[in-house]
């Protein structure tokens with residue numbers, strides 16, 4: 001993959017974002033705030049309008065976090081074609097809909113149009129790159145770079161290659177994301193759902209079971225995390241958090257004490273049937289929880305809250321590469 005044309009991660013100036021919805025738009029906002037020139041492409045007729053609106057909505061939060069020198073929303077160009085978007089890119093982030101055939105064809109098209117040696121990353125939430133890279137002429141430069149919503153505030157990116165990805169492309173992408181201000185987990189193996197989504201989906205599956213069985217409301221589910229473990233998880237992960245549950249004895253005492261409860265029939269990890277009743281209950285519960293606030297209101301509220309948490313836990317003061 002490493003050809004003479006490959007720009008060192010530290011020297012990248014121009015990034016292309018292909019697919020500019022919730023996540024692609026969030027990536028655009030992030031890269032602009034970090035001082036990159038960004039070229040975007042999305043086939044939807046109203047995509048440019050929506051993208052610029054998303055960037056404008058995110059900009060106050062990004063300004064309050066601190067923009068990179070020279071960063072400006074004016075450094076966004078919306079290209080008329082995919083080919084024009086990637087023609088001068090030094091890195092490409094694909095964020096098109098989560099459909100395997102579409103990703104396969106799109107990555108092949110991106111590979112054909114992008115200059116040699118340039119790494120192309122997919123935002124996929126769970127497809128293994130091995131399954132997405134099958135139609136590309138040069139699959140060696142294709143990697144997964146899985147972000148979290150919104151990519152302009154949540155630091156984590158999970159990076160992994162496929163069977164035909166060159167290890168150099170994975171290393172390059174991981175370093176590039178670090179330089180671009182993200183926290184990176186690089187995986188050696190293609191774990192289904194990666195790491196964080198596997199954890200989130202387990203929690204979500206249990207939540208849906210409880211709603212389906214009338215054991216908890218949508219509000220109960222959300223409150224149980226925001227007023228409970230979620231507060232600790234922003235500071236320490238579930239492992240260290242539970243180590244503290246063992247007092248002076250730490251994790252060893254915690255396991256001796258509570259380990260046997262692992263076998264208690266608390267969970268229902270089989271996925272519940274997402275039938276109309278459950279679907280309607282979850283949608284109605286979220287509308288009730290929103291209590292009249294629009295999606296734009298909730299996005300602004302979430303962004304303020306995440307920034308407060310990042311600030312309160314000292315993450316904004318750390319050196320380059322942590323956000």
Ligand SMILES: NC(=O)C1=CN([C@@H]2O[C@H](COP(=O)(O)OP(=O)(O)OC[C@H]3O[C@@H](n4cnc5c(N)ncnc54)[C@H](O)[C@@H]3O)[C@@H](O)[C@H]2O)C=CC1
Nearest residue numbers: 019020021022023024044095096097098123124125147149
């Ligand atoms: N929404 C989320 O919370 C997260 C989503 N992701 C992943 O990001 C990717 C994008 O998801 P969202 O932004 O949520 O979807 P979205 O539906 O908000 O945006 C998808 C965009 O892709 C465009 N599009 C449609 N066909 C296309 C094509 N052939 N080529 C390029 N663009 C095309 C659409 O016009 C739309 O603007 C998916 O792979 C998803 O799994 C990753 C992390 C979180």
Ligand SMILES: C[N+](C)(C)CC(=O)CC(=O)[O-]
Nearest residue numbers: 124125147148149197200
């Ligand atoms: C719901 N989702 C699976 C698309 C979520 C993600 O992939 C990551 C996130 O933002 O939580």
